[in-house]
Amino acid sequence: MRFSECFGNTLREDPSDADTVSARLLLRSGCIRPLAAGIFSFLPLGFRVKTRIEKILREEMESIGGQELLMPVVHPAELWKRTGRWQRIGAEMGRFQDRAGRDLVLAMTHEEVVAALAASEIRSYRDLPRLIFHLQTKWRDDPRPRAGLIRVREFTMLDSYSLDATPEGMETQYRAHAEAYRRIFRRCGLPITAVDSDAGMMGGKAAQEYMYLTPIGEDTLLICPACDYRANRQAARFRKPAAALEDPKPVERVATPGVTSIENLASFLHLPPARMAKAVFHMATVMEGDERRERFVFSVIRGDMDVNETKLANAAGALELRPARDEEIRATGAVPGYASPIGVRGALVITDDSIATSPNLVAGANQEGFHLRNVNSGRDFAADLVADIAAAGEGDACPLCAAPMTIRRGVEAGNIFQLGTRYSEPMGCRYLDREGQAQPVWMGSYGIGVGRLMACIAEEHHDANGLVWPITVAPYDVALVGLGCGAESDETYDALQSAGIDVFYDDRNERAGVMFTDADLMGFPIRLTVSARSLQQGGVEYKRRDLSEKRIVPRERLVEEVRKEMDTLRAALSGPVPDEKP
Numbered sequence: 001m002r003f004s005e006c007f008g009n010t011l012r013e014d015p016s017d018a019d020t021v022s023a024r025l026l027l028r029s030g031c032i033r034p035l036a037a038g039i040f041s042f043l044p045l046g047f048r049v050k051t052r053i054e055k056i057l058r059e060e061m062e063s064i065g066g067q068e069l070l071m072p073v074v075h076p077a078e079l080w081k082r083t084g085r086w087q088r089i090g091a092e093m094g095r096f097q098d099r100a101g102r103d104l105v106l107a108m109t110h111e112e113v114v115a116a117l118a119a120s121e122i123r124s125y126r127d128l129p130r131l132i133f134h135l136q137t138k139w140r141d142d143p144r145p146r147a148g149l150i151r152v153r154e155f156t157m158l159d160s161y162s163l164d165a166t167p168e169g170m171e172t173q174y175r176a177h178a179e180a181y182r183r184i185f186r187r188c189g190l191p192i193t194a195v196d197s198d199a200g201m202m203g204g205k206a207a208q209e210y211m212y213l214t215p216i217g218e219d220t221l222l223i224c225p226a227c228d229y230r231a232n233r234q235a236a237r238f239r240k241p242a243a244a245l246e247d248p249k250p251v252e253r254v255a256t257p258g259v260t261s262i263e264n265l266a267s268f269l270h271l272p273p274a275r276m277a278k279a280v281f282h283m284a285t286v287m288e289g290d291e292r293r294e295r296f297v298f299s300v301i302r303g304d305m306d307v308n309e310t311k312l313a314n315a316a317g318a319l320e321l322r323p324a325r326d327e328e329i330r331a332t333g334a335v336p337g338y339a340s341p342i343g344v345r346g347a348l349v350i351t352d353d354s355i356a357t358s359p360n361l362v363a364g365a366n367q368e369g370f371h372l373r374n375v376n377s378g379r380d381f382a383a384d385l386v387a388d389i390a391a392a393g394e395g396d397a398c399p400l401c402a403a404p405m406t407i408r409r410g411v412e413a414g415n416i417f418q419l420g421t422r423y424s425e426p427m428g429c430r431y432l433d434r435e436g437q438a439q440p441v442w443m444g445s446y447g448i449g450v451g452r453l454m455a456c457i458a459e460e461h462h463d464a465n466g467l468v469w470p471i472t473v474a475p476y477d478v479a480l481v482g483l484g485c486g487a488e489s490d491e492t493y494d495a496l497q498s499a500g501i502d503v504f505y506d507d508r509n510e511r512a513g514v515m516f517t518d519a520d521l522m523g524f525p526i527r528l529t530v531s532a533r534s535l536q537q538g539g540v541e542y543k544r545r546d547l548s549e550k551r552i553v554p555r556e557r558l559v560e561e562v563r564k565e566m567d568t569l570r571a572a573l574s575g576p577v578p579d580e581k582p
Contacts, residue, residue, distance in 0.1 A: 023148025038145025038153035077103030115427035133160030189470035211410035226403035239397035260337030276303030284318035467523025
């Protein structure tokens with residue numbers, strides 16, 4: 001490609017609305033352009049990066065037996081209604097109607113379509129296992145797109161789906177994907193940490209996320225430096241400090257005028273927060289048949305902990321949670337600032353499992369200015385549900401080894417889910433086993449966002465001058481800069497191309513500084529310069545993008561040297577996958 005013919009320009013200044021390094025550099029280097037909030041065009045350079053990433057994805061999926069197909073981006077709503085996700089997913093889903101008034105969906109993911117497709121193609125156990133995948137456009141109407149390609153509304157995604165006769169087969173394919181993902185990220189030059197995660201809207205048995213650790217990440221991760229425990233905070237567990245063992249004592253009413261917070265109450269009564277029963281109030285959106293409705297959720301947790309809303313929503317079977325308003329709290333008989341589950345009505349009471357093992361707690365009296373001492377779960381009130389609803393935090397004890405955990409931020413670059421029969425059952429996706437009995441197909445779902453992966457690579461591989469693309473995903477392997485030596489530069493360009501080397505040839509009539517600046521900004525792994533000075537010195541100036549040193553390579557050895565360097569750069573991104581270390 002000649003720069004003079006390339007569609008798209010580099011930008012000299014950072015775009016004012018670009019809030020991350022990757023967004024700034026992908027825009028400035030001419031890789032992407034915004035069309036609307038969370039919607040981007042990939043210009044030729046960016047499209048080549050995207051295409052190279054997709055090539056890696058295809059190769060690794062095929063290496064574990066994947067067969068590529070292509071499924072539609074527009075789905076009949078009936079499929080999503082059969083699995084319940086039409087009703088459960090809110091405004092994030094793109095809904096519309098065709099001219100006949102039929103409900104349609106813009107694909108967020110393809111579990112329903114895969115299950116329907118498999119129901120038509122899978123007949124018996126002889127048709128299993130199978131692994132299918134595609135690279136397709138997705139739409140999620142995110143209310144807060146940000147960070148360039150990291151959080152968007154329209155995106156390309158690799159999603160693969162495993163189909164098995166047994167849960168053991170599903171787990172085997174799940175593990176195969178875990179290894180394939182590690183190879184994918186290694187080949188892309190991206191360090192990744194796998195963490196346990198919440199299954200979210202996907203549902204199913206188990207899930208892991210592949211996190212790129214970075215301060216710009218929106219996910220909070222709990223990582224144990226002493227063992228292998230790593231989890232998204234949404235699903236993270238920890239060892240809760242044990243309460244002192246005591247016999248239950250009689251309830252005592254105590255005046256606490258104006259004391260409405262756990263901190264003030266602990267100070268007022270000269271007790272640690274762990275001796276308090278903290279009340280937290282939410283309105284939960286739940287499904288009742290095919291209808292959504294709100295239900296009051298009264299959660300109780302020890303005062304030295306906080307409620308994890310994801311865990312709470314899962315325990316309550318809630319699609320969404322919002323904080324309850326004062327009038328909604330009072331309608332249950334509770335009093336804000338002085339609340340306890342004692343005597344409340346019309347509420348789903350969920351207590352953290354720490355409450356059941358913590359005797360003689362201080363709780364609200366549901367009367368302004370009063371609390372109760374020596375409240376005991378099971379004796380003084382009954383929980384509708386006891387569950388782990390506590391949020392893990394910095395320094396909390398690892399659930400495996402009890403070492404203090406640390407918090408890191410991360411961007412989710414990929415995920416894997418064991419779906420089980422969550423989709424196959426409602427979609428009638430069954431097979432006949434060896435005895436001729438109909439059984440549900442066991443499914444797994446696996447995804448990597450291509451644009452987000454591209455942005456994470458840009459976050460990881462850059463310097464003060466611009467992008468530093470790994471050789472495996474760079475738009476071109478070589479930048480060739482021609483400085484006033486047209487014939488010699490053209491000959492060099494032709495020789496490299498004839499050798500099968502991808503070259504971006506800057507043939508513009510520009511100052512050397514401008515051409516070097518653009519080459520560095522675009523991040524090509526190798527830069528070659530043909531100039532009167534280099535020719536006088538015996539050849540072509542040779543420089544690797546990630547190194548400062550330059551040298552002169554004779555023109556007759558140039559192709560050999562470039563190929564050798566490319567092999568070296570590729571070798572650094574291949575071989576055994578190293579152990580993940582956060």
